[in-house]
Amino acid sequence: MRLRWFLVAGACMCFPPAADGQEPDFASSLDVATRVAVQSILDAATRDSLPVQALRSKVLEGVAKNVSPTRIGQALAALAGELRSARLALRAGLPSQALEDGEVVAVAMAARQGISFDVLQTLWESRPNGGSLEVPVTVLGELVRRGIPVEEAAALMTHVVRTSVPLSLAAQIPGKFDGALSAGRPPTAALLEALRTLNIPNPSGRRPSG
Amino acid sequence: MTDTSDGALVAQVLSGDRDVFGTLVDRYQDQMLAYVKYMGFGADEACDVVQDAFVRAFRHLGRCGEPDRFAGWLFKIVRNLCRTVGSRNSRRRSESLEQHSSTLASELPGPDERAEANWAKARVRAALDTVPSHQREALVLMYLQGHSVSEVAELTGASRSAIKMRLKRGREALKQELADFFSEGHES
Amino acid sequence: MKKVDDQLDSYLSGDTTIDELPEALRREEERLRGLMGSLEEDVHAPLALREGVMLEVAKISVPLWRRLADWCFRPRTVRVTPAAGTLVFAASAAVLLLWPGSAPTSDPSAAAGASQVVTRFVFVAPEASSVRLTGDFASWSQEGIALEDLRGTGIWTVDVPLLPGIYQYTFIVNGTEWRPDPRAVSQVDDGFGQVNSVVIVSAESAT
Numbered sequence: 001m002r003l004r005w006f007l008v009a010g011a012c013m014c015f016p017p018a019a020d021g022q023e024p025d026f027a028s029s030l031d032v033a034t035r036v037a038v039q040s041i042l043d044a045a046t047r048d049s050l051p052v053q054a055l056r057s058k059v060l061e062g063v064a065k066n067v068s069p070t071r072i073g074q075a076l077a078a079l080a081g082e083l084r085s086a087r088l089a090l091r092a093g094l095p096s097q098a099l100e101d102g103e104v105v106a107v108a109m110a111a112r113q114g115i116s117f118d119v120l121q122t123l124w125e126s127r128p129n130g131g132s133l134e135v136p137v138t139v140l141g142e143l144v145r146r147g148i149p150v151e152e153a154a155a156l157m158t159h160v161v162r163t164s165v166p167l168s169l170a171a172q173i174p175g176k177f178d179g180a181l182s183a184g185r186p187p188t189a190a191l192l193e194a195l196r197t198l199n200i201p202n203p204s205g206r207r208p209s210g
Numbered sequence: 211m212t213d214t215s216d217g218a219l220v221a222q223v224l225s226g227d228r229d230v231f232g233t234l235v236d237r238y239q240d241q242m243l244a245y246v247k248y249m250g251f252g253a254d255e256a257c258d259v260v261q262d263a264f265v266r267a268f269r270h271l272g273r274c275g276e277p278d279r280f281a282g283w284l285f286k287i288v289r290n291l292c293r294t295v296g297s298r299n300s301r302r303r304s305e306s307l308e309q310h311s312s313t314l315a316s317e318l319p320g321p322d323e324r325a326e327a328n329w330a331k332a333r334v335r336a337a338l339d340t341v342p343s344h345q346r347e348a349l350v351l352m353y354l355q356g357h358s359v360s361e362v363a364e365l366t367g368a369s370r371s372a373i374k375m376r377l378k379r380g381r382e383a384l385k386q387e388l389a390d391f392f393s394e395g396h397e398s
Numbered sequence: 399m400k401k402v403d404d405q406l407d408s409y410l411s412g413d414t415t416i417d418e419l420p421e422a423l424r425r426e427e428e429r430l431r432g433l434m435g436s437l438e439e440d441v442h443a444p445l446a447l448r449e450g451v452m453l454e455v456a457k458i459s460v461p462l463w464r465r466l467a468d469w470c471f472r473p474r475t476v477r478v479t480p481a482a483g484t485l486v487f488a489a490s491a492a493v494l495l496l497w498p499g500s501a502p503t504s505d506p507s508a509a510a511g512a513s514q515v516v517t518r519f520v521f522v523a524p525e526a527s528s529v530r531l532t533g534d535f536a537s538w539s540q541e542g543i544a545l546e547d548l549r550g551t552g553i554w555t556v557d558v559p560l561l562p563g564i565y566q567y568t569f570i571v572n573g574t575e576w577r578p579d580p581r582a583v584s585q586v587d588d589g590f591g592q593v594n595s596v597v598i599v600s601a602e603s604a605t
Binding site: 353 | 403406410412430434435436441442446448450452454455456458
């Protein structure tokens with residue numbers, strides 16, 4: 001009997017509670033191998049104030065897609081690294097600014113497009129009130145991914161933020177741009193046409209050409 | 211032909227025909243509602259103010275000295291009520307989205323098209339919000355409701371020169387707030 | 399600048415028309431009219447307003463004393479001497495100065511928190527027998543959220559209330575095929591060798 005209890009206690013000690021301890025359901029929903037692969041990464045992320053929800057979501061995604069625990073761990077480590085870099089850049093550039101998880105994720109995704117935080121910083125400096133910049137940063141990344149020069153995309157999104165363009169409009173810029181591009185417009189003209197379609201004033205004041 | 215001027219309708223109401231008051235309500239409710247909304251009230255509160263104003267007008271209809279100028283007299287009641295209630299922030303309450311019907315009209319995902327289509331209007335309204343209330347009132351009465359400077363002066367009880375000054379300052383303030391709309395190359 | 403001010407003054411007084419203004423001022427005035435005019439069209443009182451007024455009106459009984467008071471207080475044109483006018487003015491001023499002011503009205507409190515945005519997801523799959531949606535907002539559950547092909551056209555849709563944010567998602571067709579959304583604003587590497595679609599759910603304003 002005593003041995004049985006020792007074995008149970010030992011098994012419990014092999015699976016320490018998550019550092020954040022806030023979602024026991026998450027940990028318990030994972031198989032043992034996946035939990036082992038991801039737990040230390042999640043614990044470190046929690047200690048470093050990374051967007052843990054985004055990381056947990058990635059784990060659940062991997063499980064749903066029947067990905068091996070090792071591969072889930074690798075993807076998670078990579079994502080955590082991106083988020084860590086983004087958070088460090090934000091903290092260095094805006095030392096006294098409160099950081100939203102969504103903004104950290106958006107900055108990390110923008111970095112995948114080669115957009116450095118130096119470029120993004122103007123958005124933070126331009127917002128009139130404390131609204132989230134998750135959407136403007138994401139749209140900026142999408143425009144760069146579509147071939148718009150970084151400086152031009154950043155100037156446009158700075159203007160969007162400064163003039164409080166509704167995010168539901170700003171979110172449509174990439175799609176409208178795609179439509180104009182597929183109609184044969186060159187990229188700069190396609191962007192201007194997208195802005196005109198959405199009735200967003202052109203920050204440069206130039207008339208659309210082409 | 212039946213006389214349907216404001217004066218005639220007021221006289222009928224005063225002689226006991228209350229239903230006729232509904233015609234006066236129909237005639238001026240949109241105009242009064244527009245004024246109240248542009249003075250910074252949210253939709254629901256604006257309706258309450260206008261409804262209250264009409265009820266007060268009915269109650270005190272006997273005091274309308276010039277029944278043919280019922281609109282101007284009513285406007286003063288509305289204006290005074292706006293000042294009493296004075297609730298600017300009610301506009302910034304978010305309104306809940308309309309429930310989508312189960313009938314699907316479009317195959318494409320649709321953000322709130324009403325919000326997007328009215329964004330330019332929202333910019334103008336937001337700019338109006340930054341303008342001091344006296345200037346805003348003058349701008350609304352002149353540019354939206356089509357009154358002359360003299361008429362605005364009469365409605366508000368201010369002098370013509372004061373109204374002109376308010377209009378000039380209000381115009382400058384709007385131009386600053388909406389500078390990108392006034393820049394070269396913008397298409398409205 | 400003084401000349402411009404005079405010209406504007408003259409225009410506001412109604413002494414000159416907009417066409418008689420110098421070009422820059424005329425363009426400015428036209429733009430302003432256009433912007434203000436854009437506000438014009440959309441104010442229509444709801445039916446309930448009129449109904450509310452008439453319901454209240456029906457309840458009001460105006461007693462004889464009130465009708466007499468109204469008659470007494472109805473403005474009329476009178477002639478007064480300067481002395482009498484001064485006395486009346488002074489009495490009115492005294493009344494106004496001594497009248498208790500309106501109680502200050504506190505501003506209503508701001509609305510609480512962000513509200514959900516109904517977001518429509520669409521997937522065209524005429525050959526499918528089932529289409530489900532899963533993603534960040536569904537904890538990537540394999541069961542996900544079922545889309546419906548209401549008209550039998552192969553256009554599958556579902557409306558999902560979501561808080562503002564950026565979400566990754568995908569469709570599961572016939573229970574087994576994971577397919578991205580070709581209409582999505584973006585596709586991103588999921589880290590597992592596939593792609594996820596991205597939806598941006600936004601509140602109305604950036605601030």
